[in-house]
Amino acid sequence: MKQRLFLLLLAWLAPLCAMAAPLELPLLFSDGAVLQRDRPLPVWGSAAPGAQVQVEFAGHRASAVAGADGRWSLQLPAQPAGGPHVLVVRAGSEQRRIADVLVGEVWLASGQSNMEWPVATSLHADEDIAGANDPLLRHFKVPKSWAATPQAQLAGGQWLAASPQYVGEFSAVGYAFARELRQVLGVPVGIIDSTWGGSAIEAWMDASMLGLDAAELEARMAERRAEDARTEAATRERVARWPAVDPDSEAFAAADLDDADWASIAVPALWETEGYAGMDGVAWYRAHFELTGAEAAAGVTLGLGQIDDSDVAWVNGQRVGATTNAYNVPRVYRVPAAVLKPGRNTVAVRVEDTGGGGGIAGAPGEVFVETNAGQRRALEGWRFRTATVAVSADEGKNQIETLLYNVMIRPLQPYPLAGVIWYQGEANAHDDAAFRYRDQFKAMIEGWRGAWESPAMPFLWVQLAAFHSGDDRLHADGTVADSPWATLRESQSAALALPATAQAVSIDVGDSHDIHPRDKRTVGHRLALGARRVAYGERDLVHSGPVFRAARAQGRELVLEFDAADGVLATRGGGNAPRGFELAGTDGRFHPAEARIEGDTVILHSAKVRQPATARYAWKDDPGEA
DSSP states (O other): OHHHHHHHHHHHHHHHHHHTSOOBOOTTSSTTOEEETTSOEEEEEEOSTTOEEEEEETTEEEEEEOOTTSEEEEEEOOOOSEEEEEEEEEETTEEEEEEEEEEEEEEEEEESHHHHOBGGGSTTHHHHHHTOOEEEEEEEEOOOOOOSSOOSSOSOOOEEEESTTTGGGSBHHHHHHHHHHHHHHOSOEEEEEEEOTTOOGGGGSOTTTTTOOHHHHHHHHHHHHHHHHHHHHHHHHHHTTSOOOOTTOOGGGOTTOOOTTSEEOOSSSOGGGGTOTTEEEEEEEEEEEEEOHHHHHHOEEEEEEEEESEEEEEETTEEEEEEOSOTTSEEEEEEOGGGOOSEEEEEEEEEEEOSSSOEEESOGGGEEEEETTSOEEOOEEEEEEEEEEEEOTTTTGGGSTTTTIIIIIGGGTTSOOSEEEEEOOGGGOSTTHHHHHHHHHHHHHHHHHHHTTOTTOOEEEEOOOOOOOSOOEEOTTSOEEEOHHHHHHHHHHHGGGSSSEEEEOOGGGOBTTBSSOSOHHHHHHHHHHHHHHHTTOOOSSOOSOOEEEEEEEETTEEEEEEEOGGGOOOOTTOOSOOSOEEEEOTTOOEEEOEEEEETTEEEEEOTTOSSOOEEEESOSSSTTOO
């Protein structure tokens, strides 16, 4: 009797379970989607277990049955470029109607902040936004998200067409790249933007790409969870010493405020590195400086470093400057004489951080008070306290193995792609990580190709731009002993050994003082040249600079052979003596070299190297620095 009642209960619950499993499609299959042309089109999703699923698109139909886990997949025949079409998916009484679907070229744009960087804050923002009126160029932004296990669905996102209303939010590199492909190919182009500023390559790889088995990965994750818990507890304990106050209050700006119960803090430094890891919100800094009567009467300039993200600054209780959402912009505020006094002057800074790093950062030389006579001195006695903050161990997840891949890449598969454009590496350009990148990058490229079951999927990337990172280690004579940025560039170039790859060199469009150079149009153009050659087979264009082929010693000279356009090397400004080459003998010690071009070779010589064995070029984080 009990068994019969149990079976009757299951029969009664079965329809309810089916109702609880609605038809669901990947978010990429949404209004305005762009699908890859000339490839079989997989469509997949979930529905009630056992449901009959039918799909219609561009006059073709296919069907599938949802498995016991509710998952289903099917394949439609390849389609030529065109549209708009309607994609209709039915499962039982449910129906999804996806409108305005185009067929064309779909590229995945991924990496860290230089790929994420939006059109609105790029060099050509005004022109690009005003001229954006192309409904056949579309952009899908994958939200920043992380997961400890592989996910079937994205955290969000929608397709948007290029227009003045939306294009400012597009990846600037991705938009420049897509716009050139639109002009050259004449078909719809879609960009899937899956990026996260500051992310390390390890976060974009799964366990197999990293050479980890399931047990090793879980052990690492368990260790990180424990460390996160310890870090979060320590930060909460530090913050608990101060009661929360109104984040908009200006009481802490008062010149005569007693800050004895505030904490000492190093400046410049992100507050995460000073014991406040995982903290976001509003906090205050105070410091002081001394002036003579004459200096106060002439006014001063106040430098407060690079503040992440926003700040308001006061001197002696008077507001002197403010900057909003500009984490990498040095704050320099003019302080008028009316605000100053002889002797001790007090600085107060309200800092608001919305995520990631927070606080007064930048280089030591960016934090100063400068007199009208040009004399600079340091600010002294830095004190710190929180106003209203939140503490979470979620910070830094873009650095951890597999976490971004699980939810920002895995759910995209097997959506067909024309290829991938990649701009990442700054987060790995340090210490031994720059050398490890050599194998990691190749493993990631091959891993993504395997996941998409497309072993020759074009993969294009941007080599790191010039930037004064401060990580170069120098010999006493000023020559470079070690440069993590240069090492990472070489690690990137090593991946050119893989088929269907191309590299866009960006050293010449970098910014020594900004890790985010604003000229994204040139970068997108160079990637587009690579795509036109690698993905679309154009042979009558130059898609790359000279590529090293071989080297041979010739007495006290080293002859470097290059593959170059038309078989002839040239410098941008003309002339026959390129700069930036160095020579080393068997001792491995590099010295500046004199260089001359002869045809497709560069011949190097250094008076300090009798038997040249090795050469290097532009081996510095910012090779253009004087």
